[in-house]
Amino acid sequence: MKTYKNLTKKQNELMNIAKGGLRRINILHGSVRSGKTWISLVLWCVWIRNMPRDKAYIMTAKTLTTLKRNCLDLVEILAGKKNFRYSISKKEGVLYGRKIYLEGVSDSGAESKIRGMTLQGAYCDEITLFNEEFFNMLLSRLSEPGAKLFGTTNPDNPNHWFKVNYIDRKDELDFFMMEFLIDDNTFLDKRYVEQLKKEYTGVFYRRFILGEWCSAEGLVYPMFSKDEHIIGCPPESVGAEYYISIDYGTLNPCSMGLWQLDNETAVRIKESYYSGRQEKRQLTDEEYYERLEALAEGYDIKCVVIDPSAASFIATIRRHGRFAVRRANNAVLDGIRITGTLLESGRLKICDGCTDTIREFGTYSWDENSSEDRVVKEFDHAMDDIRYFCATIAAKRLLG
Numbered sequence: 001m002k003t004y005k006n007l008t009k010k011q012n013e014l015m016n017i018a019k020g021g022l023r024r025i026n027i028l029h030g031s032v033r034s035g036k037t038w039i040s041l042v043l044w045c046v047w048i049r050n051m052p053r054d055k056a057y058i059m060t061a062k063t064l065t066t067l068k069r070n071c072l073d074l075v076e077i078l079a080g081k082k083n084f085r086y087s088i089s090k091k092e093g094v095l096y097g098r099k100i101y102l103e104g105v106s107d108s109g110a111e112s113k114i115r116g117m118t119l120q121g122a123y124c125d126e127i128t129l130f131n132e133e134f135f136n137m138l139l140s141r142l143s144e145p146g147a148k149l150f151g152t153t154n155p156d157n158p159n160h161w162f163k164v165n166y167i168d169r170k171d172e173l174d175f176f177m178m179e180f181l182i183d184d185n186t187f188l189d190k191r192y193v194e195q196l197k198k199e200y201t202g203v204f205y206r207r208f209i210l211g212e213w214c215s216a217e218g219l220v221y222p223m224f225s226k227d228e229h230i231i232g233c234p235p236e237s238v239g240a241e242y243y244i245s246i247d248y249g250t251l252n253p254c255s256m257g258l259w260q261l262d263n264e265t266a267v268r269i270k271e272s273y274y275s276g277r278q279e280k281r282q283l284t285d286e287e288y289y290e291r292l293e294a295l296a297e298g299y300d301i302k303c304v305v306i307d308p309s310a311a312s313f314i315a316t317i318r319r320h321g322r323f324a325v326r327r328a329n330n331a332v333l334d335g336i337r338i339t340g341t342l343l344e345s346g347r348l349k350i351c352d353g354c355t356d357t358i359r360e361f362g363t364y365s366w367d368e369n370s371s372e373d374r375v376v377k378e379f380d381h382a383m384d385d386i387r388y389f390c391a392t393i394a395a396k397r398l399l400g
């Protein structure tokens with residue numbers, strides 16, 4: 001076995017297997033930061049240099065922006081600027097004299113663009129973020145003799161199309177895969193790895209640290225504990241900012257939370273929770289606005305973070321001209337992961353008057369009947385406004 005000093009043991013293993021052991025589909029999966037992207041791009045560069053110049057190749061990621069950030073910048077370092085030139089606006093590059101198309105899977109027109117191509121090679125960054133149709137189409141375009149696909153991914157739900165239709169059928173397919181774990185990456189600083197391990201909790205820990213393809217089950221926030229997270233009143237704070245987060249509903253409950261945020265913690269001081277269905281009367285946007293003003297009374301609110309779909313209420317808040325409004329980041333899984341991290345590290349606290357939040361923390365669960373990662377859409381209104389606040393505001397100050 002040949003050993004390259006500038007590679008990890010696992011990466012070396014892969015490079016040795018690759019001499020003759022590559023298949024039509026070649027996948028590296030496993031934990032975050034485990035060295036998959038790095039070695040897959042080394043492999044891609046080495047492979048391409050030995051392939052015909054007059055054939056077409058493609059590199060893809062969820063978007064062109066992520067492709068650049070995760071892959072192209074690194075290829076530039078690995079191959080050197082003289083061997084790799086590219087233009088994002090033209091969506092093309094040249095690597096060792098071979099033409100490379102660049103595509104973002106979720107960018108409009110991507111699928112129709114590749115429909116007519118005949119490809120020798122494809123590189124896919126973070127495959128589980130692709131849609132299945134695009135991936136199938138890409139494979140069908142790899143029609144030149146000896147054509148190959150290289151890809152990396154973190155694990156996801158075991159019902160994910162890529163797990164069911166490819167990984168689980170690997171023995172039937174011309175398929176090679178290798179698992180990488182975070183501890184395989186000896187280039188990372190040990191303290192950074194310890195820190196990273198603390199940042200993932202529950203299902204996210206199992207997937208992104210342990211590398212397991214596992215379902216999301218049980219409570220969404222099993223780490224929430226009355227002793228750890230509920231406090232009597234917010235701590236004295238110098239330099240704190242105040243925010244309000246809102247999950248808007250007319251018939252469904254509308255949940256609003258008032259937050260104190262400093263460099264140490266985010267504290268939900270109090271809340272306003274109104275269920276049109278339970279009270280048998282829907283409130284108008286003006287009435288909700290009155291509740292918002294009442295919640296804000298005595299605080300200098302930096303901004304109101306709100307459910308991006310609440311167009312009419314956003315317009316009402318803006319019309320009054322008192323609060324700055326920010327549309328919330330509504331990526332559910334990311335928001336849940338961030339909220340879980342803040343709870344686990346003790347940086348998210350709830351004052352004991354927020355009884356609707358406390359009740360929802362006790363029941364908010366993953367939907368075990370769903371084949372995807374989905375929460376039970378019930379009693380999740382305070383959970384949603386908390387997620388908006390954590391993902392849109394608190395993460396930047398508390399997680400860097």
Ligand SMILES: Nc1ncnc2c1ncn2[C@@H]1O[C@H](COP(=O)(O)OP(=O)(O)OP(=O)(O)O)[C@@H](O)[C@H]1O
Nearest residue numbers: 006007008031032033034035036037038039154187
């Ligand atoms: N052979 C190497 N030499 C130097 N640094 C490396 C090497 N392999 C990995 N690294 C370092 O480890 C970091 C993580 O590696 P990489 O991005 O390949 O991980 P990954 O498994 O693709 O992670 P993710 O799942 O988060 O995308 C890189 O940013 C780089 O700093």
Ligand SMILES: [Mg+2]
Nearest residue numbers: 036037070152
């Ligand atoms: Mg990667």
